[in-house]
Amino acid sequence: EAQVTQNPRYLITVTGKKLTVTCSQNMNHEYMSWYRQDPGLGLRQIYYSMNVEVTDKGDVPEGYKVSRKEKRNFPLILESPSPNQTSLYFCASTAGSTDTQYFGPGTRLTVL
Amino acid sequence: GQQVMQIPQYQHVQEGEDFTTYCNSSTTLSNIQWYKQRPGGHPVFLIQLVKSGEVKKQKRLTFQFGEAKKNSSLHITATQTTDVGTYFCAGRAGGYNKLIFGAGTRLAVHP
Numbered sequence: 001e002a003q004v005t006q007n008p009r010y011l012i013t014v015t016g017k018k019l020t021v022t023c024s025q026n027m028n029h030e031y032m033s034w035y036r037q038d039p040g041l042g043l044r045q046i047y048y049s050m051n052v053e054v055t056d057k058g059d060v061p062e063g064y065k066v067s068r069k070e071k072r073n074f075p076l077i078l079e080s081p082s083p084n085q086t087s088l089y090f091c092a093s094t095a096g097s098t099d100t101q102y103f104g105p106g107t108r109l110t111v112l
Numbered sequence: 113g114q115q116v117m118q119i120p121q122y123q124h125v126q127e128g129e130d131f132t133t134y135c136n137s138s139t140t141l142s143n144i145q146w147y148k149q150r151p152g153g154h155p156v157f158l159i160q161l162v163k164s165g166e167v168k169k170q171k172r173l174t175f176q177f178g179e180a181k182k183n184s185s186l187h188i189t190a191t192q193t194t195d196v197g198t199y200f201c202a203g204r205a206g207g208y209n210k211l212i213f214g215a216g217t218r219l220a221v222h223p
Contacts, residue, residue, distance in 0.1 A: 035213075040121070042200060042216050043213040048210075090154060100160070101155075101157055
């Protein structure tokens with residue numbers, strides 16, 4: 001089954017404790033993105049990657065890092081999380097032929 | 113920077129009534145996409161519009177892309193309780209990289 005998976009689905013952590021949210025897709029898509037969703041603000045792109053070893057900033061990259069060492073994986077790294085990074089995070093991958101974007105199930109992060 | 117404004121923020125209808133959500137961009141878009149997110153779920157791609165003035169239909173849903181490629185709408189005819197959720201538009205302005213989402217319209221349908 002074609003899908004985007006994220007882990008963990010829920011995470012409560014404390015300020016300053018480094019964390020990684022994993023994202024994996026099995027559709028061989030080149031383009032992947034990370035979004036955060038906050039009430040009233042819709043989805044805002046954090047980082048995107050057009051292929052292995054090619055990443056770029058989205059609209060709200062501050063406080064986040066990403067890496068793309070393999071096509072299927074696109075982890076999101078918070079080196080020193082702060083409470084303003086409490087949010088719902090979605091990973092997505094895009095089929096280049098149709099521009100259809102497939103979202104993962106989401107990771108709800110709370111930073112205390 | 114590029115912005116995509118979406119209205120209304122919230123709409124409450126009786127089952128069987130029609131519903132429309134509108135998106136307006138501050139810049140000309142190369143394409144616009146629409147997504148639906150059920151409560152507690154993730155966004156699901158519905159459709160992409162590319163051509164100026166394009167109209168596409170999916171059963172009771174009608175999607176339009178404005179002539180100037182700066183606005184779009186989604187119209188649902190005779191809403192059903194299964195239509196409940198938040199509908200997002202997302203516009204891309206030149207290039208393949210950035211997709212800017214509207215804030216979404218949350219639809220509540222009462223039986």
